[in-house]
Amino acid sequence: MQLQQVIIVYKAGDTHSQRWAEKCARQLEAQGCHILMGPSGPKDNPYPVFLASATQAIDLAIVLGGDGTALAAARHLAPDGIPILAVNIGGHLGFLTEPADLFMDTEQVWQRILEDRYAVQQRMMLRARVADRDVDPTDIPEEEPFYTALNEMCIKPASADRMITSILELEIDGEVVDQYQGDGLLVATPTGSTCYTVAASGPILHPGMEAMAITPICPLSLSSRPIVLPPGSRVSVWPLADRELATKLWMDGVLCTSIWPGQRVDIWMAKYRARFVLLRENYSYYRTLREKLDWAGARIQYNNNHRITN
Structure with a gap:
């Protein structure tokens, strides 16, 4: 993927996600990328301005926040097929977002994206x-x-x-x-x-x-x-x-x-479909269900000897 024009959106009113957005903008601008950055929230909708003012095709949207921030991005960007890298910075449950610990080394993230070392999940x-x-x-x-x-x-x-x-x-x-x-x-x-x-x-x-x-x-x-x-x-x-x-x-x-x-x-x-960038190499939807919904299973844990192989 090229990174010539990128949207960076952070959760409105959250200083933590805003600081991360500013850090990402500085790094990408140093690589010659044009950045469109702004807050997203109940009273902030930057997408119509971003889409109208884009001078060329938008390569990626980096969305820093929770599921609500990711949902707003999908509603506005999916019709144009713009991939979304949503990261749980300032969010809560995080069903739709990548975990923040995968985003700590942002320079490595940019390199992975430039080298196409990621997956894209399409959602109806x-x-x-x-x-x-x-x-x-x-x-x-x-x-x-x-x-x-x-x-x-x-x-x-x-x-x-x-x-x-x-x-x-x-x-x-x-x-x-x-x-x-x-x-x-x-x-x-x-x-x-x-x-x-x-x-x-x-x-x-x-x-x-x-x-x-x-x-x-x-x-x-x-x-x-x-x-x-x-x-x-x-x-x-x-x-x-x-x-x-x-x-x-x-x-x-x-x-x-x-x-x-x-x-x-x-x-x-x-x-059209919403297109989410996945950085996790071991992504599992069922693990997400267990972790996010706190599925406890049986109160008594039994050994599963059928899984043992010689």
């Missing part, structure tokens, strides 16, 4: 739009505004003074599947299956899959169960009986827009 993403009842859900012109998510799209109400129960009707490929009464509905990618979805008792999907997991949030029915769909499916969600006009669409935990009476949310798999 979702797109969504809010449409009126007279719009065909299969008719999706490219110029129409969309919302993009790496983890999940969520339809649920929001109110400043009370908890509101939502009633949502689910359609898959034009056929009504169920009506859910509860806190909302999640449509997640395999990446998002270990986030809000797993907290709502949804299934865990391997990130190498292409699938969508639909999970009701606290449904008032024991028969309302999660559903896993193939990637070509079209999902439509209609809010019903929303007298307070409180139903919202959220992407990766970020508020997108309100959904008004007569409107629905259409969700489908994006054509």
Whole structure:
């Protein structure tokens, strides 16, 4: 990979990640690389300016923060195929990020990238739009505004003074599947299956899959169960009986827009993928599950003599 123009993003308000970003910028600029650097957070979105002001193709995005910082990078950079090196500096859980200890020797990291000694993991993403009842859900012109998510799209109400129960009707490929009464509905990618979805008792999907997991949030029915769909499916969600006009669409935990009476949310798999650079030579998704979710297994540990070879 060439390093001629690079984005460096750090977690807004975190001085530790900002210092690391400044260090990386100095090192790469000394090698003749043009740097676009700025903070990313709930009130800071540097990507539209970066993409509009880029004088040439962007080779790499270095994202220093946690999973939320990495999610924001994926939403904005995946459509252009820009690879993302996300490092857990200033973050917490770190499902999507490389561990900070692999980033201590940054000069060695740049050398590895220049010599193509890394892997790229591609992760499925979702797109969504809010449409009126007279719009065909299969008719999706490219110029129409969309919302993009790496983890999940969520339809649920929001109110400043009370908890509101939502009633949502689910359609898959034009056929009504169920009506859910509860806190909302999640449509997640395999990446998002270990986030809000797993907290709502949804299934865990391997990130190498292409699938969508639909999970009701606290449904008032024991028969309302999660559903896993193939990637070509079209999902439509209609809010019903929303007298307070409180139903919202959220992407990766970020508020997108309100959904008004007569409107629905259409969700489908994006054509592009998020591309994450992996530095770990022994990367294991199952080890990540054990470590990040604190899987304890059996309380009593037994010897597995079947693993012993002569």
